[in-house]
Amino acid sequence: MKQHDVKQERILGSNIFYVRPFGAFKAANLSGEVFSLLMPILISIAPVVMKGRAKTGTAEEMASVLDVSAEEIAPHLANATAGISGDKLELLLRKLLIENNNISVELDGKEGPQPLDKDLANEIFCGDIQDMFILAFDVIKVNYSGFFKKLGGQYGKAINAFLAKG
Helix, strand or coil: CHCCCCCCCCEEECCCEECCCCHHHHHHHHHHHHHHHHHHHHHHHHHHHCCCCCCCCCCCHHHHHCCCHHHHHHHHHHCCCCCCCCHHHHHHHHHHHHCCCCCEECCCCCCCCCCCCCCHHHHHHCCCHHHHHHHHHHHHHHHHHHHHHHHHHHHHHHHHHHHCCC
């Protein structure tokens, strides 16, 4: 079953995270929150992400916004989310990372993965919040990258025109 297959492995620090997709209805439910947060972020980081891609400007290249590494954009996420309510951001991070049991983690020195829950997330990410944003970005990539590729295919020329003005 697709929902139970690990789609992304991510090593952060000395821990290995395993990301599984949401069910279709849960992904649809969260899409409004994700897109309302993600669109301003994508607009603010587009010049960084699209550097080099805008030269050829094919729809497929323009649609590959989510194919960049999380490390490449993580520093920009903090700046892009500065105007977002902390409560809304915390709620979305909880939904992306812990409430749907879609992430498990293999801790350094421990055998086998365990579900990521609130206490474990607090322990792992305390003092290293950037890694939490990287993991959230991975969850978004796993669940919504197809949407952006299809959207980019339809609006690739408009994206090119927007980037040409910048």
